[in-house]
Amino acid sequence: MAHAVLSASGSSRWLACTPSARLEEKEPEKTSSFAEEGTLAHSIGELMIRYNNNEFTKRTFNTRLNKFKKQELFTNDMLDYCSSYAEIVREKYLTAKKNTPDAQLIIEQKLDFSYFVPKGFGTGDALIIADNCIEVIDFKYGKGVEVSAVENSQMKLYGLGAIAEYDMLYDILEIRLTIVQPRLENISEFSMTVKGLRAWGDSIKPIAQKAFKGEGKFCVGLHCRFCKIKAKCKAYADEQMELAKYDFKQGPFLDDGDITNILNRVSDFKKWLKAVEDFALDQAVNHGHEYPGYKLVEDRSNRKYADQDKVLKALVEYGYEESILHKPKELLGITAMQKAIGKKTFEELLSELVIKPQGKPTLVPQSDKRPSWHSEDDAKKDFEGFIDKEINNLKKDVDPMDGYVLIGDLDDDLPF
Ligand code: SF4
Known part of the structure; x- marks a missing residue:
């Protein structure tokens, strides 16, 4: 799949830290099970929307779905989440059709926003065009962070691409940007006038030019989270090391202010240390790099049976009862069970049988949405x-x- 240097999904990063895009470009493409899971979910979601839209028969739908079901990352749970997404798109489309009978639903549309961002393009998961308005819907399968559509630069770039594509054909005045994130039950919507969106596009043009050339200043912030070069970025390291330079007040003990200051940075600091550690290990193992004072050794490993069947056979032949040689049967855990039987069936059959014991206390910032802990x-x-x-x-x-x-x-x- 082709990627734009200035991608819509990475825009929060290159808009804030303009040198990052060109530096990230030099890094090898790495995939993760999360990314592959997201790709599979998108394919299933697309299939469901196309079927809902009568683009093929039930038989074709089942044949295609069965192929997806054979993939390793497929779960019944995924089917439920994709179905929620497809249902939301369907409802939105039917609602649009009530007011505008010739409303259009367009799936997996390449959106070119290169008028504002050099060589910028992306893919809109679903677009609904009706009565002076285009709605761009983005399906997010991740559940790590709840993503808001409000002032979301990725969505705004998709919006600019949608206007560029359909402006000549329709009289579009408004753009609605919607994120559907079913695993967090999150549907976030944001609307803008086309005029306002174009003005925003104009305002980012010079920044995008700088980012395309790899110029500008490094800027550390929340956008660093998924930056490919975070582990070796000096600006990010400087920011993290600020903690070490923190000017503690006089006296033998840290006061509440000192501890709060440290707590504010614990999460990012731990993640950064882990990222640097992983980066150094990768360099040493895969590129033969040596760091002064460090060497590669074999880590401890646990013994395991070379062949479980042969172990069982040997013990039974020796005279042991097979029943004492196996672990007792164990139910799948809640998440694994939900994946195995699907969220809907899980809710129907087991919701009354699931309890949630009180969690251990954990210190979080006041802004956290969870209610305060009571023992x-x-x-x-x-x-x-x-x-x-x-x-x-x-x-x-x-x-x-x-x-x-x-x-x-x-x-x-x-x-x-
Ligand atoms: S990690 Fe460095 S290069 Fe990446 S976005 Fe942050 S400051 Fe920019």
């Missing part, structure tokens, strides 16, 4: 406090005539 003891105390409060209220407020009588041990006779 089970705290929860019990809160509940007891609530009960005491309610008893006092009852003592004060309950009318003896309204059917409730407080007798003996109050706790046993509460009307709830």
Whole structure:
């Protein structure tokens, strides 16, 4: 698959750090199971949308789907998520058709935004053109980070590509940018006028020119997360090493401010250290590079049976009962089970049978969406406090005539 140097998906990076794109270009293409999983999910999603759109028969659909099902990364779970995505596209298309009977649904469209970004292009997963408006829908199969469509540069570049493609044919005034991320139940939408989007395109033109030439200043930020050269980037290392230079206040102990400062950086710092370690190992193993004071050795490994069948045969022949030689049968874990039987079936059959024990406490920034942690003891105390409060209220407020009588041990006779 061809990649643009200034890709839409990498735009948050090259818009902020213009030298990054040309440096990343020199790195070897690496794929990951996550990327391959995403590609497979996109193919299945596309198949489902095309089938929903009556582009082929049920038989063709099943034949093609069965081929995807044979792929190693396929799971029933994936089928459910792709089906949610396809259903959302279908609903949006049907809604558009209600208002604009000749609305168009276009799948996997190459979007060329090179008028604004040198040699820039990408692929729109689904486009709906109706009544002065184009909606660009992007299917995200990842679940690591919830992605918002609001002011999202990747989506805006797709939008510019969509306008370039269809502006001559339709009178488009508005563009809607939608991200569907079914594994996080995230549907994020953002609308702009075509005029506003073009103005944004004009504003990034000089930045894109700089990025295409590999010029400009390095700039560290959240956009570094997926940068291919993060492990060897000096600007990123400088930023991380700032922690070491942190000017702690006088006195023998760190104060709360010092610890908060360190906590703020722990996550990125650990990831960076790991990235540098992985990079150095790759250089040493695959490129014979030597780092002063370090050498490659064989790591510890655990013993394992060379041939499980032969092991079993030897033990049974010796006289051991086969039943004591196997591990007890074990159910699949929740995630593996959900993958094996699909999310919908899992919900239907097992939702009542799944419990969620309290998680261990973990320190996160205040901005984290999760509610604050309470130990089970705290929860019990809160509940007891609530009960005491309610008893006092009852003592004060309950009318003896309204059917409730407080007798003996109050706790046993509460009307709830
Ligand atoms: S890691 Fe370095 S090159 Fe990559 S985006 Fe960050 S600052 Fe730029």
